[in-house]
Structure formats: C-alpha cells, structure tokens
Amino acid sequence: MxxxxxxxxxxxxxxxxxxxxxxxxxxxxFSEEKLKLVTVLGAGLLCGTALAVIIPEGVHALYEEMLEGISSFNLS
Structure with a gap:
C-alpha cells in the first residue's frame, strides 16, 4: 500500500x-451535571492529546535546528 x-x-x-x-x-x-463532566473530560482529552503531539514535535524541531546550526558553524 x-x-x-x-x-x-x-x-x-x-x-x-x-x-x-x-x-x-x-x-x-444526560443531566446538566453529567453533560458538564463530559464536556470537561472531552476538553481535557483534546488539550492533552495536542500537548502530547505539539511539545515533542517542537523540541525535535528545535533540536534539529540547533544541530544544523552547529554543523554549519563547524564547516565555516
């Protein structure tokens, strides 16, 4: 595939x-209270997933940029 x-x-x-x-x-x-609970859990899940993806990607991008800067600095 x-x-x-x-x-x-x-x-x-x-x-x-x-x-x-x-x-x-x-x-x-759902009752009003259970609907609020579902909403809070959904928002927490969304934020947690976003952070679990965004933070490692950002660190990886910064690390790669730092390595590229060091390698270009050593070449000149």
Whole structure:
C-alpha cells in the first residue's frame, strides 16, 4: 500500500471514529451535571492529546535546528 492510500485510510478511520464519538452525547440524555463532566473530560482529552503531539514535535524541531546550526558553524 502506498503512502497516499495509507494516509487516506487513516484519515477516513479518524473521520468515522470522531463522528461516532461526537454523536454519542447527542444520542444519550444526560443531566446538566453529567453533560458538564463530559464536556470537561472531552476538553481535557483534546488539550492533552495536542500537548502530547505539539511539545515533542517542537523540541525535535528545535533540536534539529540547533544541530544544523552547529554543523554549519563547524564547516565555516
């Protein structure tokens, strides 16, 4: 399977999963308190996932930039 097909398949799987997960709170009648709890847990999950992806990517980018700067400094 080529790269485009794998990314397309993973994107489609994420689309379906997110849609199903997003419709669960709409299909179930929650009390006001439980709806707030679901909202807070969803926001926490979203923020935690974003931080788990963004922070390592940022550190990796900074580390690569630092290594490129050191290698170009040594060459001159």
């Amino acid at each position: 080529d790269d485009f097909s794998s990314i397309s398949l993973l994107s489609l799987a994420m689309l379906v999963g997110c849609y199903v997960a997003g419709t669960i709170p709409l299909a179930v009648n």
